[in-house]
Amino acid sequence: xxxxxxxxxxxxxxxxxxxxxxxxxxxxxxxxxxxxxxxxxxxxxxxxxxxxxxxxxxxxxxxxxxxxxxxxxxxxxxxxxxxxxxxxxxxxxxxxxxxxxxxxxxxxxxxxxxxxxxxxxxxxxxxxxxxxxxxxxxxxxxxxxxxxxxxxxxxxxxx
Amino acid sequence: xxxxxxxxxxxxxxxxxxxxxxxxxxxxxxxxxxxxxxxxxxxxxxxxxxxxxxxxxxxxxxxxxxxxxxxxxxxxxxxxxxxxxxxxxxxxxxxxxxxxxxxxxxxxxxxxxxxxxxxxxxxxxxxxxxxxxxxxxxxxxxxxxxxxxxxxxxxxxxxxxxxxxxxxxxxxxxxxxxxxxxxxxxxxxxxxxxxxxxxxxxxxxxxxxxxxxxxxxxxxxxxxxxxxxxxxxxxxxxxxxxxxxxxxxxxxxxxxxxxxxxxxxxxxxxxxxxxxxxxxxxxxxxxxxxxxxxxxxxxxxxxxxxxxxxxxxxxxxxxxxxxxxxxxxxxxxxxxxxxxxxxxxxxxxxxxxxxxxxxxxxxxxxxxxxxxxxxxxxxxxxxxxxxxxxxxxxxxxxxxxxxxxxxxxxxxxxxxxxxxxxxxxxxxxxxxxxxxxxxxxxxxxxxxxxxxxxxxxxxxxxxxxxxxxxxxxxxxxxxxxxxxxxxxxxxxxxxxxxxxxxxxxxxxxxxxxxxxxxxxxxxxxxxxxxxxxxxxxxxxxxxxxxxxxxxxxxxxxxxxxxxxxxxxxxxxxxxxxxxxxxxxxxxxxxxxxxxxxxxxxxxxxxxxxxxxxxxxxxxxxxxxxxxxxxxxxxxxxxxxxxxxxxxxxxxxxxxxxxxxxxxxxxxxxxxxxxxxxxxxxxxxxxxxxxxxxxxxxxxxxxxxxxxxxxxxxxxxxxxxxxxxxxxxxxxxxxxxxxxxxxxx
Numbered sequence: 001x002x003x004x005x006x007x008x009x010x011x012x013x014x015x016x017x018x019x020x021x022x023x024x025x026x027x028x029x030x031x032x033x034x035x036x037x038x039x040x041x042x043x044x045x046x047x048x049x050x051x052x053x054x055x056x057x058x059x060x061x062x063x064x065x066x067x068x069x070x071x072x073x074x075x076x077x078x079x080x081x082x083x084x085x086x087x088x089x090x091x092x093x094x095x096x097x098x099x100x101x102x103x104x105x106x107x108x109x110x111x112x113x114x115x116x117x118x119x120x121x122x123x124x125x126x127x128x129x130x131x132x133x134x135x136x137x138x139x140x141x142x143x144x145x146x147x148x149x150x151x152x153x154x155x156x157x158x159x
Numbered sequence: 160x161x162x163x164x165x166x167x168x169x170x171x172x173x174x175x176x177x178x179x180x181x182x183x184x185x186x187x188x189x190x191x192x193x194x195x196x197x198x199x200x201x202x203x204x205x206x207x208x209x210x211x212x213x214x215x216x217x218x219x220x221x222x223x224x225x226x227x228x229x230x231x232x233x234x235x236x237x238x239x240x241x242x243x244x245x246x247x248x249x250x251x252x253x254x255x256x257x258x259x260x261x262x263x264x265x266x267x268x269x270x271x272x273x274x275x276x277x278x279x280x281x282x283x284x285x286x287x288x289x290x291x292x293x294x295x296x297x298x299x300x301x302x303x304x305x306x307x308x309x310x311x312x313x314x315x316x317x318x319x320x321x322x323x324x325x326x327x328x329x330x331x332x333x334x335x336x337x338x339x340x341x342x343x344x345x346x347x348x349x350x351x352x353x354x355x356x357x358x359x360x361x362x363x364x365x366x367x368x369x370x371x372x373x374x375x376x377x378x379x380x381x382x383x384x385x386x387x388x389x390x391x392x393x394x395x396x397x398x399x400x401x402x403x404x405x406x407x408x409x410x411x412x413x414x415x416x417x418x419x420x421x422x423x424x425x426x427x428x429x430x431x432x433x434x435x436x437x438x439x440x441x442x443x444x445x446x447x448x449x450x451x452x453x454x455x456x457x458x459x460x461x462x463x464x465x466x467x468x469x470x471x472x473x474x475x476x477x478x479x480x481x482x483x484x485x486x487x488x489x490x491x492x493x494x495x496x497x498x499x500x501x502x503x504x505x506x507x508x509x510x511x512x513x514x515x516x517x518x519x520x521x522x523x524x525x526x527x528x529x530x531x532x533x534x535x536x537x538x539x540x541x542x543x544x545x546x547x548x549x550x551x552x553x554x555x556x557x558x559x560x561x562x563x564x565x566x567x568x569x570x571x572x573x574x575x576x577x578x579x580x581x582x583x584x585x586x587x588x589x590x591x592x593x594x595x596x597x598x599x600x601x602x603x604x605x606x607x608x609x610x611x612x613x614x615x616x617x618x619x620x621x622x623x624x625x626x627x628x629x630x631x632x633x634x635x636x637x638x639x640x641x642x643x644x645x646x647x648x649x650x651x652x653x654x655x656x657x658x659x660x661x662x663x664x665x666x667x668x669x670x671x672x673x674x675x676x677x678x679x680x681x682x683x684x685x686x687x688x689x690x691x692x693x694x695x696x697x698x699x700x701x702x703x704x705x706x707x708x709x710x711x712x713x714x715x716x717x718x719x720x721x722x723x724x725x726x727x728x729x730x731x732x733x734x735x736x737x738x739x740x741x742x743x744x745x746x747x748x749x750x751x752x753x754x755x756x757x758x759x760x761x762x763x764x765x766x767x768x769x770x771x772x773x774x775x776x777x778x779x780x781x782x783x784x785x786x787x788x789x790x791x792x793x794x795x796x797x798x799x800x801x802x803x804x805x806x807x808x809x810x811x812x813x814x815x816x817x818x819x820x821x822x823x824x825x826x827x828x829x830x831x832x833x834x835x836x837x838x839x840x841x842x843x844x845x846x847x848x849x850x851x852x853x854x855x856x857x858x859x860x861x862x863x864x865x866x867x868x869x870x871x872x873x874x875x876x877x878x879x880x881x882x883x884x885x886x887x888x889x890x891x892x893x894x895x896x897x898x899x900x901x902x903x
Contacts, residue, residue, distance in 0.1 A: 020275060031274070036194040037187020039411070041361040042443040046830035049361055077187035086185065094181035097795035100634035100803065102184030103191060103362040103411025128838040135830065137359050137412050138634060139799055140806030141838040 008069040010035070011079025019066040025059075026050045028066035029076060037077040037106045041135065048134030051107035051114075052076045058114040060133070077106035080113065088151040089113055098147035100138035108134045112148045120156050124149065171646040172858060175795045178638040179657065180409070189409045192365030192381030197436035200367070201230055203429050204277035205422070205439070206267040206284045207449060208259030211293035211515040211823025212306060215259060215286065218267055223283040228272040231433035232284065238428060239397035246394040248484045252518045253395060253424050259288065260308065260483035261515045262824040263448025265421075270429040270437045293515040293823040297457050297480040300324045300514040308483050308513040324513045326485040329493060331567065332474075332506035339472025339504030343463025347541050350459050351533040352889040353872070354816035355452040358522050359807070359835045362411020363441040364450060368426035370396075372434060376403040376427055383413040383631055384670020388423055389662050395424035396431070403427075406661040407631045414807070415521030416451050418670045447828040451520020452817055454479040454487040458533040460496075464541050468552040472504035473497045473565070475534065479526070480512045481519030487511045488519070491606075492526030495869070496534050497565035498604040499575055499761065500556045505565045515823050521672060524605040524865035528808060528872050532890060535601040535873030540886060549600055549877070550588070553763075554579050566606075574787030574851030574861075575602065575761035581847050582763040587783045595769050596780065597882025602763045603869025607862040608673025609754040613666035614683035616644065616691055617747040620740075622733030624648060624655040626684055629668025630676040631659050634803075634864070635796035639677045640684050642792050643858065647688035649715035650732060666751055674862025677792060678853075679754050685857045687748030694746045699730045701742065756855015760863055762786035764805065764870035768878040775898030777813055777879060783845040789853035789861030797863050802844040804867020810836045811868070812875035816891050 003018040010033060017032040024043075029035045029052070038061055041047035045063040052061045053075045054068075080087045089112050092098070099105045108131060115122060115130040122130065127148050128141070136144060183189040220232040235254045242250045255266045267284050271277040292306040299305055300322070307323045316328045340346045366380035376398070382388045385405040393400045410417060422439040430437040441450070457478045463471040475496045481487030489509035497505050542549040557579060558564060560572045582588055582600065592598060615627040626644050630636060641655040648655075669675070696710040699717030703710075709724035710717050716729035739746050767781040784801040791797040814834045818826040827833045852859025872890060880886045885900035 022275065027274070030193075035187070036190070039191070039362065040193070040440075041363065041411075042830045044443065044829050044831060047361055047443075081186055086182075090185040093185050094177050097175070097178070097635070097793075097799055099181070099184055100796070100799055101360070101362070101410060101412040102180070102189055103360075103409075105184050106187045109185060124843075125839075128841075132837040132839040135361055135835060135837060137361055137414070137807070137835060138803045140802035140836075140844050141841055142802045142844045143795070143799060145838065145843070 004067050006067055006070050008071065009073045011075055021067055023066045024062050025064040025066050025069055026061040029061060035076055035078050039103055039106060048111060049104050049107040051110040051134065053110065053114060058111055077110055080109060087113065088154050089148065092147040092151040096143045096147035096150065098139065098143040104134060104136045108136065108144060116152050116155060120152060122152060169646060171642045171652055172790065172792050173794065175793060176638065176652045178635050179641060180632065180637060191362055191411050192408045193440045195367045195379045195408065197367055197369060200436045200438055201270040201272060201433055202274040202277045203268055203270045203426055203437045203439035204281040205265045205425065206281045206286065208255065208262065208264040208266055210259055210288055210290050211262050211295065212291040213259045213288035214291060215255060215257060215266055216289050217287040219285040220267065222285065223269055223280040226280050226283060228276045229269060229280045230435065231270045231429050232267060233425065233428045233432055234267045237432060238395055242394055249391050249420060250395045252484060253421060261517050263445065263517060265425065265449065268425045268429055270433050295514050295516055295819040295823050297455050297478050297512050297514060300480060300512050301478065301510065308515065312485060312513060325510050326513055327511035329490050329509035330507065333563065334504030336472045336474050336504045336506040340463040343471040344466040345541060345544060346461065346463045347537060348459065348461035349537055349888055351536060353456045353529045353532055354890060355455040355516065356811045356815040357447055357452040357833065358414035358416035360412025360414060360416060363443060363446045364422055365440040366423045366426050367436060367438045368423065368430045369436040370427050370431040374398060374402055378403060378405045378423055378427065379408055380405065380423055381408045381410045381417060383410065383417040383633065383672055385662050386629065386667045387418060387670050388420055391420045392424045392427055396427055404661055404663050407659055410631050410633055413633055414523045415525060415672060418521055418672050419451065421450050443830060444828045447833055448825050449517050451518055453522035453525065454481045454519045456529040458529065460533045460537045462537050462541060464545065466545060468545065468547045468555050470500055470502060470556045473500065473502050474506045476508045478510040478512055480514040480516060482516035483513055484518045485511055485513065488526035492530040494566040494606065495527035495604050496530040499553065499558055499602045500565065501558045501562045502565055523804060523807060523868040527603060527605055527869045528811060531601060531603045531869045532872035532876065536876050536888065539873065539877040550579060550583055553602055571758065572851060572854055573759060573761060574849050577849045577851050578761055578763040578785045578787055581849055582765055582785045585765065585783055585847060587765050587781060587845065592767060593769065595772060595882055596767055597878045597880065598765065598767050599874040599877030599881060600763065600765050601870040601873035601877060602761060603866055604759060604761050605674060605865040605869065606759045607678065607757040608675040609679050609757045610669035610673060610675045611667050612679040612683045612752045613668055614680060614687050615665060615747060615749045616684060616687035618691060618736050620736055622731065622736040624650060626655060626657045627660045627664055628657060628680050629660065629665045630671040630680045633671055634800060635793060636671065636676040636680065638796065639792040640680055643681045644684050644688055647685045648692065648732065649713065674864040675757065678757055678856055678860050678862045679752065681860055682754050682856055683750040683752045686750040686752065690748035690750065691746055695732060695735050698735050698739065698742050703727045754855065756853065758789055758853030758855055758861045760787050760861045760866040762866045762870055764874045766874045766878050768875060768882055770879060770882045770897060772901060775894035775901060777892065777897065779809055779842055782842055784867060785847040785849060786863060786866055787849045787851050787861060788863045789856065790850055790859035791848045792860060794848060797848055798846040800863045801846045801867045805844050805871050806836050806841060808868045808871025809841065809875060811890060812872045813891050814893065
C-alpha cells in the first residue's frame, strides 16, 4: 500500500510523516512520531484515552485518520506543560491524587483543558458530562472532578 | 513484628505527599505496555475462533506466509507438550489445541513488519472448524445432556453422578443448620444470579518479547506480577524459568485481570520463530472476548432469623462458571458469604462448572461481590419482612474479635462493628429521601493476602534511599512504600526512591494481588530498613569506640544511649553513608517474607438511588463508603481505592454484563455496549476511613484494595427495592428489568 506524505504541526512544531491512508491519527502519533503519551484503550471512540485537539477541537484520535492532519495543528499531552511549568490541571491532578494507574490521565487532561478553555467556571455536572467520553476505571471520578474544579478555580483567580 | 500499640504518633504515615510517578503520568512520559519499541521489531496479531465450541480441523497459513512482510506464523504445534495442571490450562488458553473452547479463543498468531500487515495476515490464515454444541449458562452446563467441555477435568472432590462439567465441589461449615432453622421465627430462601463482568482496565494487554537463538528471552509487559509471567511463559515455551527476564511496564489497571498471561507466551514463540523482537497489543474486543472476566454465578441462600433479628443459621449453595477451565472463585465466594456474621450454624456448598466462556481471571475480591449480593440481599429482605432496621440487625449479628468465622478460623482483631457504627453515625444514614428514591446498605469483606515477598533497600553515598520492590504499582504503592521506609529510617519522604524492578533483581515476588502490596511489601521494607539501621548504628559505634548496643537510631541519626555510652554528637544518615566505603562497605537491608498476618478488611456502604418510573433508569444520587484500613498510610490513595471499588461495584450492579447470543458468541465486546460507569453516571463518593490496627503489621496496615467492590452490588439492589418495592434477584438491575418489575 502506497504511503501518503503529510505535513502538519504537533504541539507547535512542524512535523512531517508518511503513513498508510488507513492509519489513524493515534497510530501516526504513537508509531510514526514517537508520541506515546496518547493511549489506545478501545479504538472505537468510547474511552477517550487518545484525546487530542485538532485546530483546538477535542477529538478521539483513534477516530481520525492520520492523513486528516494535513495542514492542521495537533495538540497532545506532550505539549501541555510549558517546559518545566506544569499546566494547573496537571499539578492539581497530582495534588488531588486524581490518578491511580494513570493510563486514562493524558486523555482526561487534554479533555479537561479543552473544557476550561470553553468554560472557565464549569459546574460539577458540566465537568461530569464533558468528561463522560473519558473512561477511568480506577478512581470513580470523584478526585478527577475535584481536581478539575480546583484547577479551574486557580486559573480563574490567576493565582 | 507485632503492631506497636503504643505508637500512635507517626511522622510520615497519614500525610498526603505527591506520588513519585505523578509527574511522568500527567505529562505522557510514563511508559506502559504498548509504549516500548525494539530494534527490528515485528508486530504480532492473533487469529481467534469465531465459534463458541469447535474442533480445529485444519489451519492453513500458506496465504498469510506468502504476504510480503509476514515473518512467522505460530500455532499450538510451535509449543512443546507436557505442561501439567494449571500450566496446561494456561497453555491451552493462550493457544487452542484440538478444539476452540470459546468465542475469541486464540488458534494461531502471525508476526509481520507493521501492525496493519499483521492484522491483514491474521485474516488470511485459513482455519477449518467443525462446529460443536456449546453451553454458556452455568445452570444449563450442569444439566444432563449439556455439551461436555472436557472429559476427565473433574477432581477428586466431585461426587459421583455429577455432570462432567462440574470440576470441583466444595463443602464446609459448622454447627447444625437444620437445628438453627428450627430455632428461627422466619426462614427465607431465595435464588440470585450475577452475570460475568470484566475488570475493564483501560489499558489493553501489551507486551514486547525477544527470544534469542541461545534460548534466552526478554519480555517487557504490563502485568500485576512479572514473576508469575516468567513462570507461566517458561512453562508454555518449555524453557528454564531463569532463562527469561521479565521487566514490568507501568500498568494501566489490572484489578486481578493482569495476574496471568494471554499474549506473552505467544509473542515469545513468534519471536523465537522469527528471530526478531515481537510486540503484541490487544484490541479492546480481544480483551473482552478473550481475557479473564470474572465468573457468572447462580446462588441459593437460606437464612433463619428470630423476630428480634438474631440470625440462627445460614446456608449458601453457589454454582459458578469460570469458562472452559476450572477455578471459578466459588471457594472464596463461599468463604466470604457469611463472613460478616457471627453464626452458630452455617453450611456452604459450591460447584465449579465449566462452560464455553473465556477463562476467568481474578477480579477484585474474587467471588466476594457475588456472595455479598446473594447474602446481603436476603438479609435485607428478611429485615423488611420483620420490619427491622437493617443496620441494627447487622450490628446485632456482627462478627468481631474472637468470633468463629463462617469460614472456620477465629477472627483476630477486625473492624466490622466500627464500620457499622461509623455508618450509623454518618449524616447520610439519616438524611431525608426524595420522591422515587430509596436507600440501601450492605456490608462486605475480603480476607486479604500476604504472599511471597522480597525487598531490597540500599543507602546511597549521600544518605538517600533506594527501595527495590517486586510488586507493580497500580494505585500508588510506590508512594506508600516510600512513606513506610521514610518513617522507619527517620528520613524525608522525598529522600526515598522506590523502583519496581525486573525478575532478575529480587527473589520471587507474587503479583500485586489480594490487596497485598502495601501490606506485604511495606512489611518487608520496614524489616529491610531495620537491618539497615542496625548497620548504621554499628558504624557509629565503631567510630565512637563503644558497643553497638549502646547506640540507638532516632530521627534519622545514630545517638549514644544508656549510662555508659558516653557523650557524642548524633551522626546523621548522610554523615555515616558518606564514609561507608571506608568503614565497612555498602549499607543495605534485604528482607524476604511470606507474611501471614494479613488482617481482613470489612466495609459498609450506604447508597441512595432514584428510579425513574417511566424508564426504569436508576441514578445513584448519594454514596458513602466506610471501610477499615487498619492504618491508612497515604489517605488519598486509600480513599481512591474505596471510591474505585465502589464505582466498579455500581457498574456491576446497574449496567455491566457479558451477553451471549444463542450462537454462544459475545454480543457486546466493545466499550459502547459493555458499558462501564462514566463520570456523568456517578455522584461524588464520600469516604470514611476506619482505622482498627491490624496486629499482623508493624504499622497496623490492612490491605484496602478489594473490599470496596463487594457491598455495592447488594446495597444498590437493596436501594432499588426500597425505592420501587420490587426485589430484583438477578444482576445487573438494568432499566428493562426494573421497568418490567414496576409494570408487573
